[in-house]
Amino acid sequence: MTVLMQAHDVVRHYKVGGGLFGTPGTVKAVDGVSFSLLAGKTLAVVGESGCGKSTLARVATLLEPPTAGELTIDGAATAGVDADTRRKLRLSVQMVFQNPYGSLNPRKTVGATLMEPLEINQRGDAAARAQAAREMMAQVGLRDDQWGRYPHMFSGGQRQRIAIARALMLNPRVVVADEPVSALDVSIQAQVLNLLMDLQERLGLAYLFISHDLSVVRHIADEVMVMYCGRPVEQAAKADLFAQPRHPYTRMLLAATPSVDPARRQLQVSIKGELPSPLNPPPGCAFASRCAHATARCTAERPDPRPLDGHMVACHHAESIG
Amino acid sequence: MSATVAMPSRLTLFWRSFAENRGAVFGLGLMVVLIVVAALADVLALHTPIEQFRDNFLTPPVWAAEGDWHFPLGTDDVGRDMLSRLIYGARLSLMIGFSVVAVALIIGTTLGLTAAFAGGVVDVFIMRMVDVILVFPSLLLAIVVVAILGPGMFNAMLAVAVVTLPGYIRLSRASALVELNRDYVTATRAAGASTLRLMFDTVLPNCMAPLIVHATLGFSTAILDAAALGFLGLGAQPPTPEWGTMLAGALQYYQRAWWVLAFPGFAILMTVLAFNLFGDGLRDALDPKLKR
């Protein structure tokens, strides 16, 4: 299996605040994330707002450089390369966004939107570009007569199809999908998920699928990474993770996800507290303040991810839980 | 199928919401009349604007007792036909308005977009310059600029353009900053677009609506400011039939001959009114918050 993207201990920090009076601080938006993306496979990143999953998406698409750590695309390093190489690497990772209403240029027709990536990179002549765009429209289930329409004439689901088509125009190997279905209604969400899975099968794409919705992740992912406050707390194959969650936060997420099936609500975990401020995270385990199993060790010493039964778990007490 | 139902085009929808505002339609009508008059000045005017009729100093309009059909709106103190001067003046005023707005729009938008895209020191520098311009009352600053460059219509236009720049810079910077955070810009960047392309092809078209409104309203400001400079003797020089200059020249006769003051003043009023009404209507029609 080809590894298309590999992240090793990727870190992304932001300097914030300061201004005229305050003291500047550092937000550790992503703090030590490692993963491999395989061709034809989906890695889902799950977490709540502020857990760093969107920052991870921006780093993975090379829109922002990692502060530390290594990111390789198809075996090629992304750090320390000249601008031109970097640009070429960047093209092999494309992105699908959450909000289909903001991700399409309202002044461009579908055809123009799809041809734009090719035009920017001077691929083919005008006729070839139009040809490629029309073929892509067919691939994602858009009709040929919708070529000249503007985004405002489409529903959310159709816009997301356009956005997916645009992302695929440059034949990327990796697609980073940042909450691609969470703004859509259930029936439309199913259509878009099916489309994403079909395209993956047909084109051998690797997906970095970012979501907060565990039921969607359970459907689409091959591997799942759960993030909390910028750090991965648990990483495992989908089946393992859902069958036996090892980290208390994963268990809390699973318990909190509403289910239509009463039998599915077997995990009863009390949910307390809220996310700590990213500006001054607690010294030990970031989850300790909300964790029912927390001990003195948890608040003092930060757990690092370690292997356990095929999971990578960042918890001191992973063995005794579950 | 849902998608085959014809959607009204953007233009039709725009016209519908624009036409709801009667004042705006009135303004548009007035604008059209002005433009036609200015374009056909050579045909419509009875005389050239600078021809002096030595036998007819300060002839009153036709409806007054001593009126003369040769001079429907009377003549001024050196015997020039008021109507002809007003008609040619319309051409001048529109030209001034258009050039000032065009210059301010192009330079202002470019600077505003540059500030938004570059950020950091460039942004701070441009915006502080804007603040400096805004510190002075606009007419005072325009006078300063003209005083430096020397009086004349071209310099007056330049001065007015400079004092109206801040509006365009701020507006384009603010809307560009909003658009910059939108995902479609990120997507275009991920496709490898250059900064110039992002600025002018991706972001600018989406910032145009407020800029167009501002430009329309700026038209009237430009005409008004240019007239003010003309009135102060710093703009167009006599015998150019510019409305502000006409007012200045006729000031001493206001007790004897009201028409030499009233008609140029009325012309300025109607032109400014037309553009303001039209601009307001445009804003209402383009602002999604006011749509239902």
Add this chain to the structure above:
Amino acid sequence: MALLEIRNLAVEFATARGRFRAVDGVDMTVEAGEVLGVVGESGSGKSVSMLAAMGLIGWPGKVTADVLRFDGTDLLSVSPRQRRKLVGKDMAMIFQEPMTSLNPCYPVGWQIAEALRAHHAVPKERVQHRVIELLEQVGIPDPSRRAGNFPHQMSGGMNQRVMIAMAIACKPRLLIADEPTTALDVTIQKQILDLLVDLQRQHGMGLVLITHDMGVVAETAGRVQVMYAGQMVEQQATDGLFNTPRHPYTAALLDALPERAIGRHRLPTIPGTVPGIDDRPAGCLFSPRCKFATARCAAEAPVPQAGVRCHTPLDDAGAPR
């Protein structure tokens, strides 16, 4: 007697492209002490119908109904003054976006006090005390300090708790929650839903929970109404709805949930989209997308019978009768 009774509610909007019926023939009863879930996709009219019941639809909307009664008071004929007395006091509402529903210029405690003062719910000197009590009730830690916070100093979950405190400040008989957790994270969502249900039980309130999330309804509501394109297409007790949906739309919607499709590669989908202003079908509004639709469905609009608006409701096996 039912707490809220609605018969044949319709809401029309005059738009630039003609009149649009956002809500059409909605019937609803809410009893005291029950949790009613209203589910539907975006544009199904679920929020608009409840706003109409609260009298919060203004121009260009037009509300008509055969019956619109709250606790015996006819809401169609009350004076605006009387209505204002009811709304916010006996009927309260919480909204989706806690950040934008609170006034950013005032501390949250002040805003809750304002709600109390407006309805003279407690004597003046007791207002501050009651504010703290309410904040405590909705689970805000350190309430006396938090009362002085501004909305931007608090998280979305905390702000939603403040909204709930404001809503229950005057001990309403009916609480309408419009997507109260959609903007929140799952763990916070769970906390807020638990809080709402707790409060509802404590006060014996009627609770109407408007949401698009089937899971939320399944876990919270006792009875569910499903809306589609402005019409109520099905209502049932929660267990019945999720086990044996009668309307093809409900069934299709449940099938499209990823969690019901474990082990299957493709999710069942509903073809097409919700009809808009230009393309409302003549008969059943769902007929163009329904896999069981017949010629009759396309021609003749069904009327609700036994809680289902369908000519051929589904049987226990999921086949049309």
